[in-house]
Amino acid sequence: MFPLRLAGLRFAPDGRTVLAGLDLELSGEGISVVLGPNGAGKTLLLRLLAGLLPAHGGSIFWGNSARPDGRLAMVFQQPMLLRLSVLTNVEFALRPQALSPAERKTRTMEVLERVGLAHRVRDCARLLSGGERQRLALARAWAMRPRLLLLDEPTASLDPTATDAVERIIREIRTEGAKVLMTTHNLGQATRLADDIIFLAEGRVQEHEPAQRFFAHPQSPAARAFMQGELPWRIAFAH
Amino acid sequence: METGNSGQFNPAINLRFGPQPNASPGGILATPGGSPTIGVAKPESMTSTLLEALSLLGSFDHRLLDIVLLSLQVSLSALAIGTLVGLPIGAWLAVAEFRGRGALIVVLNALMGLPSVVVGVIVYLALSRSGPFGSYGLLFSPAAMITAQSVLVVPLIAAVTRQIVEDAWREYAPEFSLIGLTRSQSVLLLLADCRFSLTVATLAGLGRAMSEVGAVMIVGGNIDGYTRVMTTAIALETSKGDLALSIALGIVLMSVIVALNVAAHHVRCWAARRYG
Numbered sequence: 001m002f003p004l005r006l007a008g009l010r011f012a013p014d015g016r017t018v019l020a021g022l023d024l025e026l027s028g029e030g031i032s033v034v035l036g037p038n039g040a041g042k043t044l045l046l047r048l049l050a051g052l053l054p055a056h057g058g059s060i061f062w063g064n065s066a067r068p069d070g071r072l073a074m075v076f077q078q079p080m081l082l083r084l085s086v087l088t089n090v091e092f093a094l095r096p097q098a099l100s101p102a103e104r105k106t107r108t109m110e111v112l113e114r115v116g117l118a119h120r121v122r123d124c125a126r127l128l129s130g131g132e133r134q135r136l137a138l139a140r141a142w143a144m145r146p147r148l149l150l151l152d153e154p155t156a157s158l159d160p161t162a163t164d165a166v167e168r169i170i171r172e173i174r175t176e177g178a179k180v181l182m183t184t185h186n187l188g189q190a191t192r193l194a195d196d197i198i199f200l201a202e203g204r205v206q207e208h209e210p211a212q213r214f215f216a217h218p219q220s221p222a223a224r225a226f227m228q229g230e231l232p233w234r235i236a237f238a239h
Numbered sequence: 240m241e242t243g244n245s246g247q248f249n250p251a252i253n254l255r256f257g258p259q260p261n262a263s264p265g266g267i268l269a270t271p272g273g274s275p276t277i278g279v280a281k282p283e284s285m286t287s288t289l290l291e292a293l294s295l296l297g298s299f300d301h302r303l304l305d306i307v308l309l310s311l312q313v314s315l316s317a318l319a320i321g322t323l324v325g326l327p328i329g330a331w332l333a334v335a336e337f338r339g340r341g342a343l344i345v346v347l348n349a350l351m352g353l354p355s356v357v358v359g360v361i362v363y364l365a366l367s368r369s370g371p372f373g374s375y376g377l378l379f380s381p382a383a384m385i386t387a388q389s390v391l392v393v394p395l396i397a398a399v400t401r402q403i404v405e406d407a408w409r410e411y412a413p414e415f416s417l418i419g420l421t422r423s424q425s426v427l428l429l430l431a432d433c434r435f436s437l438t439v440a441t442l443a444g445l446g447r448a449m450s451e452v453g454a455v456m457i458v459g460g461n462i463d464g465y466t467r468v469m470t471t472a473i474a475l476e477t478s479k480g481d482l483a484l485s486i487a488l489g490i491v492l493m494s495v496i497v498a499l500n501v502a503a504h505h506v507r508c509w510a511a512r513r514y515g
Contacts, residue, residue, distance in 0.1 A: 127513075
């Protein structure tokens with residue numbers, strides 16, 4: 001499944017280019033954080049990798065294969081929760097796997113314990129707070145034991161305490177051997193979590209560097225401007 | 240519309256309350272002169288008819304009770320069949336992808352407005368002695384009425400279910416697809432998730448079944464004590480001029496429908512608080 005290689009990946013719906021030949025190579029360890037301005041194609045990149053959208057050009061190679069041979073899971077910015085109990089919201093994700101009902105329940109309880117929701121198994125998932133909802137969505141993804149976990153701004157609109165809890169879970173998932181690829185607008189979070197940074201702008205990967213190096217010396221003008229809080233239109237205006 | 244000598248509309252005209260010995264089936268009175276005329280209601284007779292209707296209800300008139308019980312039996316049976324058939328069809332159509340799906344949805348939506356008399360005629364032909372199911376001898380029986388009402392209810396429940404489940408499917412499809420759920424697993428989860436919204440679909444089905452008159456009249460025959468339900472009884476008693484029984488049955492019919500809607504409303508409110 002790894003290294004994951006993207007070669008000339010294009011996405012241009014209705015002739016409007018969003019990704020214009022994206023090249024990238026990812027190893028199977030650590031947390032890779034995708035940064036970039038709004039509309040750079042961060043979420044789109046995750047959706048293309050998840051197979052939720054077809055690319056209009058280029059290729060994705062999972063190791064030596066065109067298809068992933070390990071499990072993929074994705075947590076969306078707005079977690080999808082059924083109007084069912086917390087327990088069922090995790091358990092249903094295990095139904096396609098060859099597990100007995102008892103095994104499914106054991107694994108479900110195990111992850112709910114680890115995300116701190118074991119005491120709410122009987123509650124309805126839709127009544128959880130924003131932070132709890134995101135932890136539940138992470139628990140569901142974690143229970144699937146993915147080889148690659150895709151996270152689309154998992155802490156958007158969460159308070160610092162909830163953000164801290166989510167970040168702790170992401171680190172634990174990484175420690176268990178899953179590769180994490182996540183998007184965020186929170187530079188502080190990227191600093192805390194990232195092993196490497198992928199900076200997207202204008203439909204291309206502008207930089208892919210180890211996190212420390214990226215934050216110390218961003219190479220591309222777009223990344224430097226982004227780090228200084230410049231907006232893209234201001235850069236264009238300056239030029 | 241009768242307008243009287245002045246040419247102005249008189250709202251009292253067209254109404255006649257209480258037993259009318261000279262009433263024709265159409266409700267128009269035959270006069271000694273032979274030309275039909277339309278009765279004029281008196282306020283006191285309207286009140287007495289209403290009181291008579293309330294008295295029938297208060298005394299638990301066995302005629303009225305039999306009709307009400309048969310109506311409930313027929314309509315609830317049709318609703319059960321409609322739900323068992325309509326829900327899976329609607330949910331499947333919401334998530335299925337095949338050529339001609341759009342056309343099938345248009346047909347299903349169109350069937351919601353299927354005229355009940357047309358269904359009555361079709362079911363009549365199917366169940367009549369020379370029809371394909373004639374050997375079962377179901378014509379002019381409650382079973383025939385259940386069949387006709389089921390035919391009316393299934394498209395309605397299926398179409399409303401399709402819309403509700405499809406809206407949920409748009410929201411959940413990416414996650415379900417990534418998880419690798421099969422279509423049948425997805426359908427079951429969607430039905431469970433939408434269960435409270437689907438009460439609207441079933442209520443719509445029940446409303447259609449209970450208020451239906453044309454089809455059950457044709458296939459049931461409106462036989463006293465056997466296939467006479469509230470709607471056919473109201474139609475018959477009104478034409479006979481026995482407005483008290485009609486009004487009593489109308490009150491029961493409306494009460495049942497309002498009570499079911501109130502119950503559904505409370506279930507939805509409770510569900511919103513309990514399940515979000």
